[in-house]
Amino acid sequence: MGGEINPWVRYQKTLTQLRNLLQAEIDSRRAYPDPNRRDILSLLMSAVDELGNPLSDIELQDELLTLLVAGHETTATALAWALYWTHYLPEVREKIRQELANCDDPTNPATIARLPYLGAVCQETLRIYPVGMLTFPRVAQQPVEMLGYQFGTGAIFVGCIYLVHQREDLYPNPQQFRPERFLERKYSPLNLFPWRGARRCIGEALALYEMKLALATILSRYELALGDRRPEQPQRRGLTLAPARGVNMVLTARKPAAKTPVTV
Template identity: 40%
Template sequence: MRPTRGVLDRAAGGLNAVTAPFDPEGYLRRRRARGGDPVIVRVPGAAGRMVVSGDPEAARELFGGPVELFDVPRPNPVEPLLGTGSLIMLSGERHRRERRVLTPPFGGQRMRAYGTIIQEAVLDQVRSWRPGQRLDAQRFGQAVTLSVIVRAVFGVDGGSLGEHFATTTAQLLQGYKPMLSVPALRRTVGRLGPEARLRRRLAAFDSLLAAEIENRRGTGVADREDILSLLLSVRYDDGSELSTSDLLDELRTMVVAGHETTATTLGWALYHLYREPALVRRLIEELAPLGNPPPPAELAELPFLRAVCHEALRLHPVVPMVARRLLAPWRFRGVDLAPGDTAAVATSLLHHNPDVWDEPLTFRPDRFLDREPRGFAFAPFGGGHRRCLGAAFGDYELRIALGTVVCMATLSMPERERGRRIPPAVPRNITFGPRRPLMLTFEGPTGTA
């Protein structure tokens, strides 16, 4: 007896659900192809439904929706790592209050003061390479962003203390399992299991940063420009300062938001550039008039460099979902949601929407030179009242790092790597990254690195 269409559909749906945690982008794409947009799913550990869309109109609805109806989705995969006082985990009046005091350190002029730090982090890596050396582009990005965090965020510059900060920060993220947000999936017996390991790493990180915070409070921060010192200087409307506990939560947030996110996008940008040598040549021609090394402020203004960075952010969004949990009834994309349900925009679907983007799965930076994306079609940093606070910093860091390495190092992609299919993005710690290493070869320095 042949199976009916209904049986086959249920079997396919069951298989899709099983594969969802390992390939959520593919899962949503298949669900949308079968049933249209939006897609309604159930999330393990969550009480209500999640309605997911990849339409720009959905982004407009969500980012412009009634703030008072929105809360942070739970279970949240980053809460065990960030802490309950992180800006990402706050909502309502406290979220607005914290955002007001945390915004100034990321202002435009202040951000540009970190250009030299970003460039020096890249040059340190280039100086350590040897001709013929094979490189993983994403690991290079991680080394650069970790150095930037230690120097620009924590204000620790070199020496054994800098190495201690770098090691402790890297260990905080190493092997983090987002499923720790679901209590039923935790496996801890005494000092064993992922949750116990996370607690130890959090304790080490918090102890190191708490000691530095107290040291800065004792010595003063008047002549310092790192983000930690700036946060120690900010005051609420009543004159009070950020508590040590809140500072630690926010510093963890900056580490998480500023490390793997920018590192992964930098890796993807390098991969696509050297996969298509004509793109590299165009960028080198644009960089040539700036000298070696190029001034960071001038790098940030280059149109083709900007377009390459934005195309990497579009094609490979490292945070593929922007979600809001409902506190009251609301209608989203024609679906009536109840309190406890979640409305979400999948940036992976949004950025690959064929109704908006020509050849959406092709890396084509010129699309950002021809015209700006219309409406809400491009949202790599989220949007609305919860748009990533460090978006400008991350975008600036990406441009400086990419422009500097292309200018100062001659790189190539092995023929075998160029002939392989582009790797899919899979969950990696708290973001999405390539399934396999993105390998390049260092031919030699091109400037005075």
């Protein structure tokens, strides 16, 4: 046991490494300023408050950490699930391709973002295994009764988005991936809420937009196959509910002439 470090020390060490990497990025922007850069870090660094003060380095690091942890990991995991489902069920992939082939302008991101079947695939992806499985905790400020149970002040409640999304009365055959359910019926935010708890995700619109454009671009440009045809199981990975084996995919062909909303 001698050489092992405890999880808290390991966590602190990793956080320090991460903060150092982010600081190096901030330092390099300061060293080589370029007013033409439009990326999020450059915009954050040029922002000032009403007194003309910019964000401090720690504040910049914190913003980048939020984007990495809340923004990147979640959307990347959702996209991994979407790629899994569209290749585990080839008929879903073909329907997306047909919709893209029949739409007015497959190079226009706004057109892609409005495609009904593609949107339904994204919704079903986030319904069946919601990437953020749990809502943020809420703390009872006074004693409360719920479903016949008594809870005291200070009780902590965490909503399980996954369990609601698996309700048979709302979603018949809940373990079946069937995007059509979202074309047949409108669900209220009480029944479908991959982005919400007591508060709501600030990245909802961005993440959905990213998912749609990335999926449309990948399916138009590439032929992929699952490296492993066995069903993927969901597994907790920190805050996210991710595919246990990571969705290995094999590139089998390219379609260079394809028109896509994103240039690759």
